[in-house]
Amino acid sequence: MMKSAFGPNRRVVLGGLAGLLSLRVAGAHGQTGAGDLPPGDPLPSWNDGPAKAAIIELVKSTTDAANPNFVPPEARVATFDQDGTTWVEHPIYTQVIYCLERVPAVVREKPELKEVEPFKTVLSGDRAAIEKLPTDELLKILFATLSGMTVDEFQAQVSAWIATAKHPRWDRLYTELTYQPMLEVMRYLRANGYKTYIVTGGGQDFVRVYSERVYGIPPEQVVGSAGGVTYGYAKDGRPILTKESKLLLNDNNAGKPEGIHLEIGRRPVIAFGNSTGDRQMLEYTKAGDGARAALLVLHDDAEREYAYGPALGLPDTKVGAFTQDLYDEAKKDGWFVISMKRDWKKIFSFD
């Protein structure tokens, strides 16, 4: 659900971070695992309400062979946006933090960058100055941190970072800041024969590093913005795949149903999002035959998490905007809006 700064003709960049360039950057241990379904209420962190009822009704009707809306197991596809839908996206997308925090390592490898902008500013740690970096300068940070290495090197870099980096507000690992109610939905769907997919505007290669451990979703079920890779050979002749800076799939907005077609080839039966970047995925889902469900997480809980819209008069944001227009479409087309404040008993597993 990242908002894209690139039109279709500006496929210049960076798997997963195309959208991030429209932003001015603002500013743990233990895993929220994804094990078996607990007995009893399949969604214990949810308050009773229309959203919870809609999820349970969809699952019941599509898995009952006597129901006209029965869906055979192989077609049970559920898609989840990530940022703002399954984990915290404020004040800024986790992957942007990764890119910024990766800069010192990049400069250690290429010391000549130390005095060169924008690396110099990022190294200074001067947040106000970093926030003022123009888009094309930020682009250089993304290029330098998300391309040029082999896919194995990138995986190791992200893996090391995500194991220790913490969100400043909670002082917890980013992977702990997944939403417990959504983890329950994923487990509930899988227990009912659904295949769960992440369909994210974030980088496919980035999310794949931790998706299995954090969400129980294997790498082959992560669809995300994707840069090209190029097959070649290392000096010792070993085959390698190198990450390139050209964008193959900008998995935002219309790119979400397009990416779903490319990598899954089936229309979702149920889809979850939280922002305008998810609109087309939800439209595409609802347009299928039989029972389909589309749900949007509304961040209306500043106390326990964040509050932003601008729908319903909530504060506006450039990170995961949920516009009034999107809200109106949801109401008109029978999508469900999940109120974090009212629908979720708890937000994080540690609450």
Added chain:
Amino acid sequence: MMKSAFGPNRRVVLGGLAGLLSLRVAGAHGQTGAGDLPPGDPLPSWNDGPAKAAIIELVKSTTDAANPNFVPPEARVATFDQDGTTWVEHPIYTQVIYCLERVPAVVREKPELKEVEPFKTVLSGDRAAIEKLPTDELLKILFATLSGMTVDEFQAQVSAWIATAKHPRWDRLYTELTYQPMLEVMRYLRANGYKTYIVTGGGQDFVRVYSERVYGIPPEQVVGSAGGVTYGYAKDGRPILTKESKLLLNDNNAGKPEGIHLEIGRRPVIAFGNSTGDRQMLEYTKAGDGARAALLVLHDDAEREYAYGPALGLPDTKVGAFTQDLYDEAKKDGWFVISMKRDWKKIFSFD
């Protein structure tokens, strides 16, 4: 295993058929199903020999928790090229026949094309003239038959054709011309926790239409050459995905490991191919840690199927060439060459 006529800078065309343009075009009921594994010999259509032994040894070592080469179930990935590896590709790729045979329907919808080349020549049925069509004219056929429609329309078109079109030599459905020994390998691997994938130079959308029924491989496990799709709305407001003529992934040669990374994100443990277009996929597979296996089908059986190389002095071909250079690399790097003549007791289920 299609040979590509396009360099990386000529991404102009046509999911799945990029390779076909380098060719001059030369020229069934019941399904080869993919059910459960029969008891006893898991590969009954195979003669004993190094290839059969290699497959069984790989499966045994990677599924035995006490073996140092044990692979956890989620990482058991097996990839299969399609044309020439799992079904007949001579005298010409099935999808090319599809495109040519689709021309009358295209002209019915756009009668103005009737007197326009290359449609006029294709409609004439004059095989010699069709074979002489220049590449850019053939390109128009591919454009007209593989793009411009919605993905649902395309699926219906292929589905109707593949249900009735027959191979002239056997007078059988193309889907009956799958290789029984390879269907057994797929079943054997799946019975041992492997996820089986098609990784084809052919069109991803084309193969997905029948892959589940014919190979037991669901659409989300088909990686192939893929054109872009564009999300939009029909006149009635319904969301649609329209097939475009721009090529996103040319899934041949280096494009195979690149496509595997894009759509699977895991390195295969075992991979099967039959031509130079599979070379990089097999290299990439073998370069992984632990036990890995790479196998190439050699078409050396003119009596029961076809004989072509040019490896080992077999007749040369532009359709699925297995060069001496590829053969030498296979021998040097410990890949296995499957002789259709010696290794396969039967080729088709109806033999």
